[in-house]
Amino acid sequence: MGIKFSLLAVLALVLVAFLGVEAIGMNYLFGVLVPYLAFFLFLTGFIYRILKWARAPVPFRIPTTSGQQKSFSWVKQNKLDNPSTKLATVGRMALEVLLFRSLFKNTKMEFRQGPKISYQWEKWLWLAGLAFHYSFFIIVVRHLRFFMEPVPGFVHLTESLDGFLQLGLPGLYITDLLFLAAVTYLFIRRVVIPQMRYISLPADYFPLFLLFGLGVTGVLMRYFTKVDIVKVKELAMGLATLHPTVPEGIGVLFFIHLFLVSTLMAYFPFSKLMHLGGVFLSPTRNLPNDSRIRRHINPWNYPVKVHTYEEYEDDFREKMIEAGLPVEKE
């Protein structure tokens, strides 16, 4: 159900861009207005979501601790899994963001031969996740060649490393294969594992199909039915210098690609893809475990009216003495 809906949604997007450009000729709408609007939504929506999250107070330390915490000097602390200083927390965060360390610890539980429980390493999700995110990142960096003039050196460097196989013309990019393979794996995983399928929603399938569509249209454009790259760059530079132009004769495939990107950008802040920003705000990762080192005061503490024991004794001293109770002041 979720699969069909998401697939139809992405196909509808492709169709909208195709008909909009090919049949009605709304090139300016799909080439300039929609991308600008989508980019605006992306930036403002992203900032709005982050500020909204940042308004939730996190008064106490709640990091996930998966190692020995700081203790006596002769007990060895696991600094990365249970950091107690800012620096170690930054280190833990960097490993999380760059290497997906917590996903690496993923295990799988299975019943084997009757009621025997076994836990297994499960590294495929980590591997595919890493492959997906890094190829996505490299593809985006390479795409900067459309948006920057002169093209900076690091873009050239990425291009030549990514294309070092020098296979065919235009040269094959390894990340293109990796990207499509990883997205396919992430999709198949959701469908094949019954528990995964049970918890998967359209919000999980839709981004996968969208990204797959994006990859397929990009690969088609580069290796199969070509589009005019020089005109694409004219359009992209027009967008980047705020003097938008839409040259004639780019090829409809490009507009489909661009429309899918626009959808992705507009959808991003309202979806689970916000984990891009969210990972940095996640309190189980970004807090040092110094609960027993520093005193953490609840920020919304208000002055509470208290009645101390001394005051109590002042109120009832005579009666207490009468009843033979001990008092502190005579």
Add this chain to the structure above:
Amino acid sequence: MKIYDARYVLIGLAIFVGLFTIPFWYNMGRAVPPPDPKLDTPVIQQMAVKQCVLPLAEIRTGHMQLLNDWRTWVVRDGLRTYVAADGKTYNMSLQNTCMDCHSNKTQFCDQCHIYAGLEAGTVPYCWTCHIAPKENQ
């Protein structure tokens, strides 16, 4: 309402916005004219009908695929003659055919390639073996 850890959140957001708007500030105030590949070589000027191996739209977007096919046909299959759609025949050669007509590599091929983000000189890497035409600057 209060923003907690505002310093870190705002620094993070500034980095985010800065990174994602690179194209806007990198190109600020710069006019970037599209490339203008020159066709004024001696060979092309003498042609009666100024025409490339493939029709203009196809050669523009697909010349690398044509070169790839030529290379395969020559190096792997030992064929050397290409018959174009209009019946004309060409010797399938990068140096002796393409660069005979387009003998102005720096004013022609490179114009587009640098603009399209292929690194000047190294990509296409063809010229590490094939010899580029001599040009009088």
